[in-house]
Amino acid sequence: MGLxxxxxxxxxxxxxxxxxxxxxxxxxxxxxxxxxxxxxVWSGIAGGRYLELYEGKNGEIILKNTTISEYNSFxxxxxxxDRDYSKIITEISTNETLKNAAEFGKGIRILRQExxxxxxxxxxxxxxxxxxIKGIIERLCENFGEKTDGGYLFPTAECLAGLSVExxxxxxxxFRAKYIIxxxxxxxxxxxxxxxxxxxxxxxxxxxxEKIKGVGPKVxxxxxxxxYGRIEAFPRDVWIKRAIEVLFQGKLxxxxxRYAGVVQQYIFNYARVxxxxx
DNA sequence: TCCCAGGCTCTCT
DNA sequence: AGAGAGCATGGG
Numbered sequence: 001m002g003l004x005x006x007x008x009x010x011x012x013x014x015x016x017x018x019x020x021x022x023x024x025x026x027x028x029x030x031x032x033x034x035x036x037x038x039x040x041v042w043s044g045i046a047g048g049r050y051l052e053l054y055e056g057k058n059g060e061i062i063l064k065n066t067t068i069s070e071y072n073s074f075x076x077x078x079x080x081x082d083r084d085y086s087k088i089i090t091e092i093s094t095n096e097t098l099k100n101a102a103e104f105g106k107g108i109r110i111l112r113q114e115x116x117x118x119x120x121x122x123x124x125x126x127x128x129x130x131x132x133i134k135g136i137i138e139r140l141c142e143n144f145g146e147k148t149d150g151g152y153l154f155p156t157a158e159c160l161a162g163l164s165v166e167x168x169x170x171x172x173x174x175f176r177a178k179y180i181i182x183x184x185x186x187x188x189x190x191x192x193x194x195x196x197x198x199x200x201x202x203x204x205x206x207x208x209x210e211k212i213k214g215v216g217p218k219v220x221x222x223x224x225x226x227x228y229g230r231i232e233a234f235p236r237d238v239w240i241k242r243a244i245e246v247l248f249q250g251k252l253x254x255x256x257x258r259y260a261g262v263v264q265q266y267i268f269n270y271a272r273v274x275x276x277x278x
Numbered sequence: 279t280c281c282c283a284g285g286c287t288c289t290c291t
Numbered sequence: 292a293g294a295g296a297g298c299a300t301g302g303g
Contacts (some may be wrong), residue, residue, distance in 0.1 A: 029284060126285040131302060133284080174299025179286085216286050237284035268284075 003081065006066045012075070019085035021107020022055055028269050030226050031111050032121055033132045033141075033154075036093035043150065045141075047074055047114055050150030080109045088262055092255040097247050098263060105269035110261055111226060115194070116187050117154040118227030119209065122219045123179045139171040140180075160184035179214025186212055197228045205230065225261040234260040243271040 002016035014020065021145035022042050026034035034044035041054045052064040063075060076082065089106065113121075120140075125133050137154075144159055145152035161184040168177040174255070186192050191247060196208045209220040221235035234240075234256075247267070256263045 031287095068284060122284075123286095125283090127283060127298075128285090128300085129283040129302060132300070135301090171301065174301095175297090176299080214286060222284075234286070239284065272284090 005068070005071060010145050012063040012066045012068065012071045012278050013060050014054070014063070014081070015056075015058070017061075017081070017154070018059070019089070019106055020060065020061055020079065020081075020109055021059075022053065023077070024107030024269070025109045025111065028105065028108055028265060029272065030031050030265065031113060031132055031220075032130070033273050045148070045151050045153060046078055046111075048148075048153055049074065050148060051075070052150075060149060070225050077112050079144060080112060083109075085109065088259045091258065092263060092266075095253045095255045098253065098255055098266065100265040101183045101247075101263075101270035105266050108262075108265050108269060110229075110231065110265065112229050114154060115197070115223065115227035116157050116183075119183050119187075119212070119215070119219075119223045120154075120160075120180055120225075122222040123212075123214050124173055124176055125222070126176065126214070126219060128176075136171050136173045136176075140168075140173075144169050157184045157187035161188035176214060179212070182213040183215070194228075197224065197230075202232055206233075207226075223235065223263070231259055234264045237268070239268055239271045240264060242276060243267050247271075 004012070004016045006013050006015075023036070026042055026044070027036075031044075031046075034042050036042045039054075041052055043050070043052045044197055045051075045146070049070075050197040051066065055063075063071065066075065071229070089102045092102060106113055121137055124136050141152040141154055144155035144163070160181060163181060163184075165177045165181065168180060173180065190263055191206055192211065197205045200208070205224055205228070206217060206220045209215050209223055210217070215223075218235050224230035224233040225235060245249060
């Protein structure tokens with residue numbers, strides 16, 4: 001479609017993209033560090049950069065204080081702006097339920113997050129609720145991340161690898177602390193083969209991540225989808241399992257296969273917002 | 279208050 | 292291989 005990116009003043013304006021809505025994308029449970037103020041301006045830190053952004057009257061997205069080179073080198077990939085979501089929606093819409101779910105969350109895009117941040121964030125997410133996940137991640141960044149304009153960066157694996165479970169007490173992550181440290185050590189010591197995660201068979205990639213304590217199939221798929229751009233990953237959490245029973249009588253339709261990760265987010269969002277009271 | 283949360287590990291069959 | 296308890300903590 002007619003995606004246009006223009007530099008206006010100090011800002012970047014993204015227009016002509018109907019499948020990019022900030023609330024859908026930044027508040028759908030795939031990333032935990034974005035928040036909106038009362039005026040609807042979102043702010044957050046990703047990839048070591050602080051960004052404020054908002055929606056204009058015609059649905060365009062404005063990235064504040066951003067250059068075209070910053071956009072091209074980072075934000076374009078972060079917001080997955082090379083992918084044609086309207087084509088995906090058209091393809092999956094031969095299934096009526098998927099069509100409805102996609103319409104419900106049509107502004108969702110799969111964010112391309114920092115891999116280590118995605119791994120740790122979804123380790124923290126296990127048996128936890130989203131408000132508390134956000135709190136733990138915020139405390140993790142404040143305590144161990146580098147301070148920058150606008151907040152704290154997500155801590156590096158190298159930094160966390162040197163910590164003990166007691167050191168992590170201030171973030172109140174409970175039994176997950178030992179898992180965070182194990183992930184940090186395996187990343188810092190290069191025990192995780194990122195080539196496999198990026199390019200290997202999806203089953204091999206999942207197994208590679210499951211070398212980390214506290215990482216099972218669901219956390220691994222979240223990391224692959226949100227951190228490594230593996231669109232075929234399909235994280236199965238409690239909401240998805242419930243939705244498959246309620247909405248699809250226990251079996252996903254074939255339309256869900258090709259862009260599984262995107263479809264997963266549509267279903268997850270639909271299930272969570274409607275609470276499946278349909 | 280008490281149930282439960284974007285699961286996983288460990289143990290017991 | 293499959294089922295079930297236990298896990299830290301606190302949001303609703």
